[in-house]
Amino acid sequence: MSTHIVPHGRAIEHIHRGLRAFGSVETVYLLTSDAFLDTGNDLATELDRFGYDVHRRTINAFDLRDVVDPIVDIAKNNPQATMYINITGGTNLVAGGATSSSFFVGATPYYVLEPQTGEEPIDDLVLELPTPKQPLTFEVEGLQRNVLTTVGRWDKEGRTGVLYRDIGEELKEAAQKISYHVNRLDEQGLLETETDGRSKRVYLTDMGRLYLSWTR
Template sequence: MSLHIVPHGQTTVHIKRGLQAYGSADKINLLTSEKFRSVGNELAEELTEFGYTVEINLVDAFDLRDVVDTVVSVARENPDQEIYVNITGGTNLMAGAATASAFFIGATPYYVLEPQTGEESVDDLVMKLPSPTQPLTFEIEGLQLDVLQTLGRWDEEGRKGVILREIGEELGESSQKISYHINQLQEKGLVESNIEGRTKHVYVTDVGRLYLQWTN
């Protein structure tokens, strides 16, 4: 069973090409803006006639948080589905949000190219992006979450590359305990570190910022 999450605007041909390439698709969730609601309704009717189960999710095409939250909600409602995200259509913001969302939920993002010669096969036109190695569907809590949130707050303030002792002093914990949780966060891809001399400097990664943004 597979689910395709697809943002779109006026143009929808990329949707049909993507579904042709992934013949095992069962369910489709369209991300439709108010401006193109009629396009989404017509497309849903057409795809339903071909045997797909189709749902329409209205989103604000210029609100990144709205798009990402919608994708994450759809994924949580379909925990047993293999999820693909077509990042081709809609506004540039929708495409970017769809890409970030695919990483967040551990889905497979793909992009559908425009034909250049008319002789390309569907498989030639559909470009599968590398699947994320660590989806952000896990939850962290306790001191580990405190460490990440502290690093995230300092990162927003422009304070980067902090050392373990500083984190320990802020949270009232030993450097050894902080080091353990930093290693755990690093395995999840939420932080990274480098060593200068005998000192380890810790940084929040882009993935860590994304995790904090959508879980706080």
């Protein structure tokens, strides 16, 4: 069984198409902006009648953080769920926030196309986007957080491709400790490394920048 997070505006037909394409949907979280509360009420009633376990969250469709935070919170409260996010509805900001959030929580984002002939198989109308190999754990703390924050600060200053020993000297920690935490952050997609002779250089990824900007 799967859980779907669905931001929406006035149009809702794509929501029904998306849910029909997945045969084992149990729970649906609707992210409804203030402008479409009535639409959200009607949609929740309809989905409940079809047997879905429906939950509602009200969001500001023009505030990126107000889109991201509810998605992360839903994922935290459903750690065992197979999570999907329908990125079709709402403003461009909502779609971008929902897509970015999917990489944090390990959800699969999908987009629902408009039918052109009305005869297309429902599966052909749903496009799943690739997801990272491992979601974030939400607990980047302690020395690991200090490593990420240090590389992030240097990245903003234009200093990229730093060495393990640079980080170790800055944080007054042994290179072996730094190596361990860099590897964990690499696995989560927040940092990446590149071999340079006998040394390794450390770079902040786009996902790392997003994570730091949303959790600072």
